[in-house]
Amino acid sequence: MTGFPQHPNYVGLNRPLGEEYDLADLVIEGEVPAEVEGCFFRAVPDPAFPPFMEDAGAILSGDGMISAIRFADGKASFSIRYVETERHRAEAAAGEALFGKYRNPFTDKPGAAGLDRTVANTTPIWHAGRLLLAKEDGRPYRVDPHSLETLGSYDFGGKLKSQTVTAHARIDPESGELFMFGYEADGLASTKLAYFIVDSDGNLTRELWFDAPYCSMMHDFAITENYVLFPIYPTSCDLDRLKAGGDHWVHHPDVDSWLGVMPRYGEVSELRWFRGPKGVSCYHMMGAFEDGQGQIHFDQCLSDSNAFPFIREASGIALQQWELNGRLARWTVNYAGGPDEVAETVIGPPGDFPIIPAARQGRYYDHGWMLTMNPEMRGPPVAGGPVGAMFNMLLRLDFAGGPPQALALPPAHSINEPVHVPAAEAGREGWLVAVVDRQIGPDDFAHECWIVDAGNVAAGPVARVHIPHRLRPQVHGWWVSAAQLEAAA
Ligand code: V55
Ligand code: FE
Numbered sequence: 001m002t003g004f005p006q007h008p009n010y011v012g013l014n015r016p017l018g019e020e021y022d023l024a025d026l027v028i029e030g031e032v033p034a035e036v037e038g039c040f041f042r043a044v045p046d047p048a049f050p051p052f053m054e055d056a057g058a059i060l061s062g063d064g065m066i067s068a069i070r071f072a073d074g075k076a077s078f079s080i081r082y083v084e085t086e087r088h089r090a091e092a093a094a095g096e097a098l099f100g101k102y103r104n105p106f107t108d109k110p111g112a113a114g115l116d117r118t119v120a121n122t123t124p125i126w127h128a129g130r131l132l133l134a135k136e137d138g139r140p141y142r143v144d145p146h147s148l149e150t151l152g153s154y155d156f157g158g159k160l161k162s163q164t165v166t167a168h169a170r171i172d173p174e175s176g177e178l179f180m181f182g183y184e185a186d187g188l189a190s191t192k193l194a195y196f197i198v199d200s201d202g203n204l205t206r207e208l209w210f211d212a213p214y215c216s217m218m219h220d221f222a223i224t225e226n227y228v229l230f231p232i233y234p235t236s237c238d239l240d241r242l243k244a245g246g247d248h249w250v251h252h253p254d255v256d257s258w259l260g261v262m263p264r265y266g267e268v269s270e271l272r273w274f275r276g277p278k279g280v281s282c283y284h285m286m287g288a289f290e291d292g293q294g295q296i297h298f299d300q301c302l303s304d305s306n307a308f309p310f311i312r313e314a315s316g317i318a319l320q321q322w323e324l325n326g327r328l329a330r331w332t333v334n335y336a337g338g339p340d341e342v343a344e345t346v347i348g349p350p351g352d353f354p355i356i357p358a359a360r361q362g363r364y365y366d367h368g369w370m371l372t373m374n375p376e377m378r379g380p381p382v383a384g385g386p387v388g389a390m391f392n393m394l395l396r397l398d399f400a401g402g403p404p405q406a407l408a409l410p411p412a413h414s415i416n417e418p419v420h421v422p423a424a425e426a427g428r429e430g431w432l433v434a435v436v437d438r439q440i441g442p443d444d445f446a447h448e449c450w451i452v453d454a455g456n457v458a459a460g461p462v463a464r465v466h467i468p469h470r471l472r473p474q475v476h477g478w479w480v481s482a483a484q485l486e487a488a489a
Pocket of ligand 2: 122167168219220283284476
């Protein structure tokens with residue numbers, strides 16, 4: 001790929017690749033566990049055309065690609081395809097970028113007018129036999145899980161009213177219902193939130209609309225067995241700024257955060273807002289649960305400012321990445337009584353990409369996993385991704401009093417978000433599967449897919465699948481078992 005600027009968004013691990021390809025019968029060191037039978041779907045942004053204006057936020061605008069690492073009978077294969085969004089098709093037809101700044105249509109070329117701006121680049125979501133590729137600025141795209149062919153923008157059979165659906169969905173492990181929401185649901189800079197429920201057969205059964213305290217970048221949310229939780233952090237959008245060609249997001253250190261709590265099947269009148277600390281920011285929640293004593297606990301990778309350098313820069317905030325006071329923070333509230341403010345407890349280190357077993361979604365979890373930066377690392381982290389530095393340590397956190405476990409990667413290695421593959425029987429924790437990058441030169445990388453015992457991450461990989469091709473940083477992934485894939489065939 002040529003013509004891209006010498007900007008961190010487009011060099012090294014972030015260098016655009018723009019290639020669709022398939023790799024069969026990958027070389028494997030070690031043995032793939034029998035339980036790892038299925039497909040690891042990955043969302044990988046990769047800009048197809050050089051930008052026509054300076055925009056550091058473009059790191060989030062790379063065209064969505066859907067990648068699949070398939071495991072069958074101890075063997076592995078790899079595929080990657082563009083998500084054929086309306087945007088990608090229009091730019092491919094024009095042979096150049098038509099869309100301007102991240103989430104600012106006022107900066108687009110005339111050829112982009114009226115077209116869907118989403119790049120569907122953030123999360124592959126599997127539900128009711130469908131594979132969706134979601135990004136928070138638009139509706140998801142549906143992709144064929146076998147061929148990776150794009151089937152088009154997805155509106156749940158015409159039922160969805162929201163113009164946006166976030167990339168973070170929560171599935172109740174007992175009912176199989178999918179809980180989702182969209183912000184800026186009726187347009188740019190709007191305070192309108194849409195919350196909706198999709199039943200286990202894929203039917204959208206409910207969509208509620210209400211107002212957020214202000215327009216906020218709401219990347220993720222959480223559910224408990226009886227409640228849905230909407231976090232509001234003061235990274236906000238302003239329509240006049242957009243019209244003037246400015247950035248979508250500015251972070252406001254002096255503005256309150258909020259946690260909205262509503263019964264899952266309740267009405268908007270039952271929504272209760274709890275005030276949180278000023279100026280904080282979070283992209284991902286580990287989960288949330290009720291403790292039986294009326295308390296709701298909400299666990300998140302929180303920091304004192306926005307974790308994305310390009311947003312801090314647009315906001316005039318001079319803090320460096322290591323000055324953000326990152327932490328795994330538990331906010332506790334009592335819906336039925338208690339104060340109108342959250343109570344915060346720090347339960348883990350700085351980091352991101354928190355995960356729990358799918359079977360614990362909305363329930364108490366006594367352990368979870370996340371990525372962090374090795375505090376004892378010798379040498380710099382691998383540069384890449386929207387923060388500018390990739391994680392280099394995988395953690396298993398024990399919330400029942402046990403010690404944390406850490407898998408420290410060697411120097412010049414980085415790790416992308418793992419997926420969890422559950423164990424077939426109780427007593428074991430299953431496996432974590434993640435792509436690991438190794439920098440072997442200024443613009444040279446080798447990539448492997450590691451399989452790690454989820455209950456013993458410090459032991460390192462039991463299998464390493466070599467991927468003999470350059471890869472770009474992944475955003476999120478989703479594990480779909482062979483049985484789920486077969487049922488959907
Ligand atoms: C994130 C990622 C996005 C985005 C907004 O990880 C937030 C956070 C890859 O796109 O548009
Ligand atoms: Fe995310």
